[in-house]
Amino acid sequence: MGEIWNFETRPEKPLPYSDEFSSVDEYVEGLLNFAANSDLFRFLCGGVHILDFFTTDPGLFVDAVPKEWQDYLLQTEPMAFLDFLMRDDLDKISQKSGPVSPPESLVQYVKDIRRFSLRRNFRPRQAKLPVLPRHVALGMKTKKIHEVTHFAGYIDRLAEDIARAKGEDFTHFVDFGSGQNYLGRTLASPPYNKHIVAVESKEANMAGAKDLDILSGFAEREKRVRNKKLYHRLLEMVDPSLHKDEEALKRAAKELGMSDEDIATLDLRSRKELQVTYTVEEGKGTIEYVVGHLEHADLAGVLAQLRGQEDGVCQDKLRMMAISIHSCGNLSHYGIRSMIMNPCIKAVAIVGCCYNLLTEKLGPPTYKPPFSRPSLQPINPRVARESERRDPQGFPMSEKVSTYGGDGIRFNITARMMACQAPQNWTDQESDAFFTRHFYRAVLQKIFLDKGVISRVYHGETASAATPFNSSTNPVIIGSLRKQCYTSFNAYVRGAITKLTTHPDFSQYHQVIQEKMGDITDEEIASYEETFRYRKRELSAVWSLMAFSACVVESVIVTDRWLFLREHSDIVCDCWVETVFDYKQSPRNLVVVGIKR
Numbered sequence: 001m002g003e004i005w006n007f008e009t010r011p012e013k014p015l016p017y018s019d020e021f022s023s024v025d026e027y028v029e030g031l032l033n034f035a036a037n038s039d040l041f042r043f044l045c046g047g048v049h050i051l052d053f054f055t056t057d058p059g060l061f062v063d064a065v066p067k068e069w070q071d072y073l074l075q076t077e078p079m080a081f082l083d084f085l086m087r088d089d090l091d092k093i094s095q096k097s098g099p100v101s102p103p104e105s106l107v108q109y110v111k112d113i114r115r116f117s118l119r120r121n122f123r124p125r126q127a128k129l130p131v132l133p134r135h136v137a138l139g140m141k142t143k144k145i146h147e148v149t150h151f152a153g154y155i156d157r158l159a160e161d162i163a164r165a166k167g168e169d170f171t172h173f174v175d176f177g178s179g180q181n182y183l184g185r186t187l188a189s190p191p192y193n194k195h196i197v198a199v200e201s202k203e204a205n206m207a208g209a210k211d212l213d214i215l216s217g218f219a220e221r222e223k224r225v226r227n228k229k230l231y232h233r234l235l236e237m238v239d240p241s242l243h244k245d246e247e248a249l250k251r252a253a254k255e256l257g258m259s260d261e262d263i264a265t266l267d268l269r270s271r272k273e274l275q276v277t278y279t280v281e282e283g284k285g286t287i288e289y290v291v292g293h294l295e296h297a298d299l300a301g302v303l304a305q306l307r308g309q310e311d312g313v314c315q316d317k318l319r320m321m322a323i324s325i326h327s328c329g330n331l332s333h334y335g336i337r338s339m340i341m342n343p344c345i346k347a348v349a350i351v352g353c354c355y356n357l358l359t360e361k362l363g364p365p366t367y368k369p370p371f372s373r374p375s376l377q378p379i380n381p382r383v384a385r386e387s388e389r390r391d392p393q394g395f396p397m398s399e400k401v402s403t404y405g406g407d408g409i410r411f412n413i414t415a416r417m418m419a420c421q422a423p424q425n426w427t428d429q430e431s432d433a434f435f436t437r438h439f440y441r442a443v444l445q446k447i448f449l450d451k452g453v454i455s456r457v458y459h460g461e462t463a464s465a466a467t468p469f470n471s472s473t474n475p476v477i478i479g480s481l482r483k484q485c486y487t488s489f490n491a492y493v494r495g496a497i498t499k500l501t502t503h504p505d506f507s508q509y510h511q512v513i514q515e516k517m518g519d520i521t522d523e524e525i526a527s528y529e530e531t532f533r534y535r536k537r538e539l540s541a542v543w544s545l546m547a548f549s550a551c552v553v554e555s556v557i558v559t560d561r562w563l564f565l566r567e568h569s570d571i572v573c574d575c576w577v578e579t580v581f582d583y584k585q586s587p588r589n590l591v592v593v594g595i596k597r
């Protein structure tokens, strides 16, 4: 990277990769090679759709999971299997007593996923961080307090370190997707006293954030000046249930024949219309809000809304850091890319989340053996549409990942969604609840197929026998059902039928479900449950393998962001990734840091 800057906050390694690799380049090469070429990984990350688990005979497990793995997977208790994947010492595994021992190829696969997954353990670099005062912690749950405490401390140290090295302080911190502005409010408060620009797309979140600013003494809401006598006269004549509804009071005042001048003296503006004013004091932090849905990394529109920046003349005095806790999907890309696109953004520190919300840049995948179709997913118009968009803002960001092996590395929505699972944190109860839900859903899809609610779709030539590789079924997206629907398979099927025949969002299914499923008996439902009950372990084992393997999906997504910064070495003088939260408290715990030359 040319000139070497000595940042004290820089971790030893630019990515938290396993000690099995001797350099970051060796790790990246190994990771990308595995992600692009391991058929098992490609099958487990994007190739399986739970809906098609039982729609072919003998089924996805028997057809697609390696034969030598099957006995071990079926005979291992779900929690013991999760221990095997994520916690057991694999070199001692053969000494463990169990009904069957894991085959060598499975042990090797688990070792690969473990070594290519970025390390997630967290040791705070600062032993003691300031405790959030009560008025600043308002509204935060334990998880948010953990995140905000650690990330505010992290940003403060990073900013100080960069300022020391560069000889210039940061003027502002731009929070991408500020939500309730917990982070911004903390950074604007003592001891940090930073100037915050909170960018948020949802007006309701921003209104909530401003309410918290008022409660925490950061801001004041404009006081109403009203003709009290007239106002009380109006209240006496209006139903008490309407006393807090300014619009209703305005209407009532008109109906009672009050003149426009009199009504004006009542100041019946809604709460939203009242100005919220922020005190600006020398040495204290400030907060400015910008409402807007960012669609790219160019911040010209945001900057133009800042106090004193309307004409853009002072923008060359801005030295800003782009920050965020859990900017979802592409918003993280905008935050990272903002340093490349805006002269005033001098550094970034972005913790992403919701990889399912990323768009795809490379378009649909090409066919590759051994799969006779690009993915084993059921035909899902949204999945196809999303990849077809070829969104330049989407994944991957870096040239390296975009062109790896000639064709680049892609992750479809199933793979990206699984990358948000955090299986290391699953408890016995939670995982059993997941497995049961997916099992119910997969068996219901089989019923839908048998009853003719959905049909089989062949990919390529229509073969005589349907397999998971040449066919799929069209999905019926049911979404979640009421809690009591998960108490038994019968309750689940009945709940799904009710939703699909009555809910206005599912009108396209009303008739077909009524016709094909309306007369299903309890005995029939029970016989499906009986037929598939003993196969639940097939599903729990594959779901566990999918979530575990997707730790590598997350590692590729984060590595891609780091590679993008490294590829801009003409602009970026240093960049790294490290953990900033305890994984148990907050599993999306990797920050991507970039510093401008």
Ligand SMILES: C[S@@+](CC[C@H](N)C(=O)[O-])C[C@H]1O[C@@H](n2cnc3c(N)ncnc32)[C@H](O)[C@@H]1O
Residues within 6 Å of the ligand: 176, 177, 178, 179, 180, 181, 182, 183, 199, 200, 201, 202, 205, 292, 293, 294, 295, 324, 325, 326, 327, 328, 331, 353
């Ligand atoms: C997961 S929340 C995190 C909120 C906050 N950073 C926190 O830690 O509490 C992500 C926030 O980003 C906002 N958001 C998502 N996409 C956005 C976009 N394109 N532009 C602006 N805000 C966005 C959402 O409305 C949401 O409030």
